[in-house]
Amino acid sequence: MITEDSSLKRFLTSKLQRRFFLYFSGLVLMTVLFISVAVYHFQTKMLLKQVQNKAFSLTSILAYSSLNAILLDDYITIQMLIDSMSEDPNIRSIAILDTSGRVIAANQLDLRGYRYEDPLTKKALHTDIFLHQKEKNASGEEIWDTAVPIYNLDKRIGTARIKYSIEDTYKGLLRTILLIGLFAFVISLVLSFRFSASISKPIADVVKLAEEYGKGNFSASIDIPGDDELGHLARELNKLSRKLQVLVEEKIANENLIVLGEFSSYIIHDLKNPISGLHLLADGLHRKLPDDSPLKKYSTEIVLAAQKLEDFTRRTLDIARSAKLYVTAVNINELIKQVVADIKELSTPIFMNLDPELPEIQADHRMLYMAIKNLVINAHEAIENKGKITIQTIGNDHITIKVSDTGSGIPQDRLATVFRPFFSMKDSGHGLGLAMVKKVVIAHQGKINVESTEGEGTTFIIHLPITPI
Numbered sequence: 001m002i003t004e005d006s007s008l009k010r011f012l013t014s015k016l017q018r019r020f021f022l023y024f025s026g027l028v029l030m031t032v033l034f035i036s037v038a039v040y041h042f043q044t045k046m047l048l049k050q051v052q053n054k055a056f057s058l059t060s061i062l063a064y065s066s067l068n069a070i071l072l073d074d075y076i077t078i079q080m081l082i083d084s085m086s087e088d089p090n091i092r093s094i095a096i097l098d099t100s101g102r103v104i105a106a107n108q109l110d111l112r113g114y115r116y117e118d119p120l121t122k123k124a125l126h127t128d129i130f131l132h133q134k135e136k137n138a139s140g141e142e143i144w145d146t147a148v149p150i151y152n153l154d155k156r157i158g159t160a161r162i163k164y165s166i167e168d169t170y171k172g173l174l175r176t177i178l179l180i181g182l183f184a185f186v187i188s189l190v191l192s193f194r195f196s197a198s199i200s201k202p203i204a205d206v207v208k209l210a211e212e213y214g215k216g217n218f219s220a221s222i223d224i225p226g227d228d229e230l231g232h233l234a235r236e237l238n239k240l241s242r243k244l245q246v247l248v249e250e251k252i253a254n255e256n257l258i259v260l261g262e263f264s265s266y267i268i269h270d271l272k273n274p275i276s277g278l279h280l281l282a283d284g285l286h287r288k289l290p291d292d293s294p295l296k297k298y299s300t301e302i303v304l305a306a307q308k309l310e311d312f313t314r315r316t317l318d319i320a321r322s323a324k325l326y327v328t329a330v331n332i333n334e335l336i337k338q339v340v341a342d343i344k345e346l347s348t349p350i351f352m353n354l355d356p357e358l359p360e361i362q363a364d365h366r367m368l369y370m371a372i373k374n375l376v377i378n379a380h381e382a383i384e385n386k387g388k389i390t391i392q393t394i395g396n397d398h399i400t401i402k403v404s405d406t407g408s409g410i411p412q413d414r415l416a417t418v419f420r421p422f423f424s425m426k427d428s429g430h431g432l433g434l435a436m437v438k439k440v441v442i443a444h445q446g447k448i449n450v451e452s453t454e455g456e457g458t459t460f461i462i463h464l465p466i467t468p469i
């Protein structure tokens with residue numbers, strides 16, 4: 001499996017992720033900016049309208065509430081009214097003017113007696129409608145300047161004036177938009193980071209996988225979850241790497257067989273005959289020695305060792321020689337029964353589940369007999385205590401033979417290796433049995449697979465054509 005880097009390390013090393021990140025965060029920043037400007041623009045308009053209405057209603061309240069007090073020359077009440085309104089922090093100035101524009105009462109003491117000469121006041125004194133305008137005061141602050149006439153029946157007796165600041169409204173809005181914008185931007189950075197990682201990581205993993213292939217490590221795989229194209233690509237690449245691995249394994253096995261073939265030709269010439277002679281002589285010596293001879297136990301050992309050597313040489317030659325098939329009509333069910341009868345001394349019970357409709361096939365009886373026997377012996381050797389072996393046949397357009405056992409099973413990482421010559425996990429094994437089985441099956445244009453779960457058991461499945469081409 002391709003190893004994981006920390007997300008920060010990947011960000012710093014992956015050009016692709018940085019490019020994605022800049023692209024996404026730039027896009028989000030532009031969007032946030034655009035939305036903020038639009039919101040600011042429309043909200044300002046709305047808020048200005050609200051401020052305008054508020055300034056008007058405050059000036060109107062001042063005008064109506066101060067009417068009686070003006071008529072009664074009750075300046076204390078007027079002043080109290082103005083003082084209570086001044087508590088609104090946005091009100092910059094409140095004043096009540098007489099008909100000439102002179103200040104009768106105001107929130108700033110120095111305004112009393114002062115005559116308003118500004119254009120709005122001049123206009124307001126000669127009209128009976130409500131007036132207002134947006135302007136900047138001396139300190140550059142934007143304000144709504146409002147003027148409302150005060151009438152006693154039809155008689156104009158004064159004008160109410162309020163200057164209401166808009167600045168706080170602007171500032172409040174700007175602050176809110178900046179806060180929301182900043183929050184949105186930070187969230188967008190985090191999301192962009194994650195999003196760019198989610199796109200670039202699988203691509204980086206695929207690149208790493210390609211590098212591993214380049215180094216000849218076909219067992220490398222990647223894990224990209226999900227149903228999208230990248231997940232699909234990862235699954236296809238993993239399948240491809242498994243196939244490549246099998247091909248490489250097969251290539252190694254075939255090369256081993258070739259080497260074995262060359263090597264065994266030396267054995268044929270140089271070792272086979274001396275070993276046979278050795279075996280024969282040892283056997284003769286062993287027979288001649290009296291049973292009570294102290295040398296008898298050594299001669300027994302020599303005979304056994306010579307037997308083993310001869311057996312090993314013969315089996316190696318069997319695999320190494322190019323397989324020449326002596327094809328006859330073979331009833332596989334009968335062949336299996338024969339194997340089972342011949343090894344009935346094995347302690348493991350063998351069950352047969354044979355298809356009565358199984359057709360006869362064109363095959364080499366001796367070779368298939370050896371192959372099935374090897375599988376059954378392996379199955380028996382894999383069962384330590386109690387267990388069973390099952391042999392099943394199925395017939396249709398080709399025939400299937402399954403040899404299953406409830407033995408120790410084969411570790412997953414060894415499944416592809418068990419057919420290699422000389423691969424053995426047994427102390428006294430030569431690793432020649434399955435190599436021979438595979439050779440026989442291939443010589444019949446068949447296929448052999450193995451399925452195994454450690455601790456549960458193993459099944460070897462052979463498919464053979466009815467007639468090899």
Ligand SMILES: Nc1ncnc2c1ncn2[C@@H]1O[C@H](COP(=O)(O)OP(=O)(O)OP(=O)(O)O)[C@@H](O)[C@H]1O
Pocket residue numbers: 374378379382405407408409410418423424425426428429430431432433434435458
């Ligand atoms: N049915 C099985 N259950 C578990 N492991 C198996 C089974 N068949 C084969 N193996 C494993 O595959 C290896 C190779 O088997 P193979 O028959 O080629 O060699 P061997 O049995 O070790 O030696 P040999 O058959 O030459 O005496 C075995 O050592 C064993 O670890």
Ligand SMILES: [Mg+2]
Pocket residue numbers: 374377378429432433434
């Ligand atoms: Mg074996």
